[in-house]
Amino acid sequence: MTYTFGLDTFGDRNSDADGKPLSHAQTIRNVVEEGVFAEQAGVDFFGIGEHHTEYFPMPAGDVVLAAIAARTGRIRLGSAVTVLSSDDPVRVFQRYSTLNAISGGRAEVILGRGSSIESFPLFGYDLADYEELFEDTESGPFPAWIGVGGNPQSVIRAARLGFSLMLAIIGGPPARFAAYSELFQRALEKFGRPPLPVGVHSPGHVAATDEQAKAEFWPRWREIITLIAPERGFALPTEESFDTETGPHGALYVGSPETVARKIASNLRVLEATRFDLKYGMPGLTHDQLMTNIELYGGQVIPRARELLS
Amino acid sequence: MRELSRLAVLGAGHVGPVIARLAVKAGYRVDIATSGDPEDIALIAELVIPGAQPRWASDAVADADIVVLAIPLHRFLDVDPALLDGKLVVDAMNYWPASDGVLSAFEDGGSSDVVARRLAGTALVKALNHIGYHELEDRARPAGAADRRAAGVAGDDPAAVAMIAGLVDRIGYDPVRLESLRAGRVLQPGGPVFGVVLTLPEFERAVRQDAGSLA
Numbered sequence: 061m062t063y064t065f066g067l068d069t070f071g072d073r074n075s076d077a078d079g080k081p082l083s084h085a086q087t088i089r090n091v092v093e094e095g096v097f098a099e100q101a102g103v104d105f106f107g108i109g110e111h112h113t114e115y116f117p118m119p120a121g122d123v124v125l126a127a128i129a130a131r132t133g134r135i136r137l138g139s140a141v142t143v144l145s146s147d148d149p150v151r152v153f154q155r156y157s158t159l160n161a162i163s164g165g166r167a168e169v170i171l172g173r174g175s176s177i178e179s180f181p182l183f184g185y186d187l188a189d190y191e192e193l194f195e196d197t198e199s200g201p202f203p204a205w206i207g208v209g210g211n212p213q214s215v216i217r218a219a220r221l222g223f224s225l226m227l228a229i230i231g232g233p234p235a236r237f238a239a240y241s242e243l244f245q246r247a248l249e250k251f252g253r254p255p256l257p258v259g260v261h262s263p264g265h266v267a268a269t270d271e272q273a274k275a276e277f278w279p280r281w282r283e284i285i286t287l288i289a290p291e292r293g294f295a296l297p298t299e300e301s302f303d304t305e306t307g308p309h310g311a312l313y314v315g316s317p318e319t320v321a322r323k324i325a326s327n328l329r330v331l332e333a334t335r336f337d338l339k340y341g342m343p344g345l346t347h348d349q350l351m352t353n354i355e356l357y358g359g360q361v362i363p364r365a366r367e368l369l370s
Numbered sequence: 371m372r373e374l375s376r377l378a379v380l381g382a383g384h385v386g387p388v389i390a391r392l393a394v395k396a397g398y399r400v401d402i403a404t405s406g407d408p409e410d411i412a413l414i415a416e417l418v419i420p421g422a423q424p425r426w427a428s429d430a431v432a433d434a435d436i437v438v439l440a441i442p443l444h445r446f447l448d449v450d451p452a453l454l455d456g457k458l459v460v461d462a463m464n465y466w467p468a469s470d471g472v473l474s475a476f477e478d479g480g481s482s483d484v485v486a487r488r489l490a491g492t493a494l495v496k497a498l499n500h501i502g503y504h505e506l507e508d509r510a511r512p513a514g515a516a517d518r519r520a521a522g523v524a525g526d527d528p529a530a531v532a533m534i535a536g537l538v539d540r541i542g543y544d545p546v547r548l549e550s551l552r553a554g555r556v557l558q559p560g561g562p563v564f565g566v567v568l569t570l571p572e573f574e575r576a577v578r579q580d581a582g583s584l585a
Contacts, residue, residue: 210384211384212383212418213383213404213414216411216413232504232508233508243413243417246413250413294502294565295502
């Protein structure tokens with residue numbers, strides 16, 4: 061079994077060591093450095109989720125990915141996620157096709173909630189129909205995933221269109237998504253398609269020890285979830301709920317390399333998934349903390365998770 | 371009072387399957403339906419909602435004692451009100467401009483007030499909309515459990531509210547009855563109990579502080 065391990069960011073706004081927020085521009089430049097460093101650290105994929113807020117200043121992730129592509133040679137690069145409904149799907153396709161060309165065939169897209177169904181076939185494998193959109197198909201079609209956060213009809217849709225399935229698990233016990241993984245493979249069979257990979261996208265933070273990782277992540281997590289809870293219908297985080305989410309049956313991968321690697325391996329098994337993307341960072345963490353996270357994830361978590369899974 | 375035992379859940383997205391699973395577990399006979407062919411959700415029913423029957427919406431509604439609306443609000447406007455005439459209906463929907471787009475009909479006041487006007491031939495009760503679908507199942511507890519949480523039930527027909535309070539109780543929450551559909555605005559996004567999973571005393575306090583609307 062081949063496993064793939066990635067990192068995702070939403071361009072979470074950095075702070076300096078004194079807690080003062082950095083500019084949006086500096087945060088974006090830091091994301092470029094983090095993507096380049098992720099390749100050096102041994103990470104397989106680097107994804108950027110488009111956001112347009114004060115805390116997540118990342119309105120054009122594909123531009124940032126192009127900068128990373130120009131300075132790397134191996135790491136795969138993609139959206140995490142692209143919300144097609146707020147963009148022109150033809151232009152999104154053209155921009156990621158351009159990224160695919162710049163990077164020598166390393167582009168991927170993960171299409172998210174709110175995406176309009178009509179535009180999905182653009183990213184499918186019947187690319188021949190769309191050659192006029194982008195004539196240089198030297199790099200071939202690029203992998204496309206549908207991100208699913210809990211809607212089983214999106215799982216069916218991914219299978220029907222022949223997309224891979226990315227489970228976005230940001231709260232509660234990951235094991236409850238096992239039914240979705242089975243649903244996906246059964247639906248692929250039903251539609252006469254070969255098996256396709258299932259991936260997991262979840263938030264987390266890696267530091268030298270469990271205590272340090274939690275101490276760095278918790279205040280930032282509490283702040284941002286408290287901010288978005290009212291509009292998203294999330295429960296307000298408490299220290300108790302945070303302990304549950306960072307524990308063995310929760311959705312957050314916060315801890316030492318060993319803790320995080322064990323949790324990844326165990327959940328990939330339960331979910332019959334072969335891809336894991338850690339959504340690293342949180343508004344208010346420092347660039348140095350994120351670089352350490354990336355170094356530990358690539359240097360220790362990934363090899364250890366592979367070992368546990370073999 | 372006659373035992374209400376048959377539920378039709380309309381919607382197989384984020385919320386519908388969660389409510390359907392809780393209802394199956396509570397002993398209801400549950401049908402699940404979308405706007406389309408039940409064959410399209412057969413696998414979902416089998417794997418994600420074991421025990422629930424996928425059916426055509428009209429068949430499921432015809433046989434149901436309680437109909438739960440768990441569809442995106444922008445799709446609700448496509449539902450033929452005649453389908454639901456004479457039924458006891460739970461409105462578990464919310465108005466989310468971010469995913470529904472801006473719907474002018476829902477821009478002011480309570481979303482359930484608009485739903486009720488459109489479904490004038492039904493007994494409409496607002497419930498099961500204010501606890502996130504990712505929490506609703508994990509937090510359900512049997513009656514009397516020390517860590518049981520509360521859930522609001524709002525409507526203009528006291529008998530209908532009582533019946534839905536019974537449903538809420540059976541699936542795992544202490545029901546809190548609100549005196550009118552209008553008072554049920556406290557349950558919607560931006561309200562004091564939306565997205566927070568509270569115990570009965572906490573819930574009653576939050577609602578009372580907000581509007582003094584507790585029955």
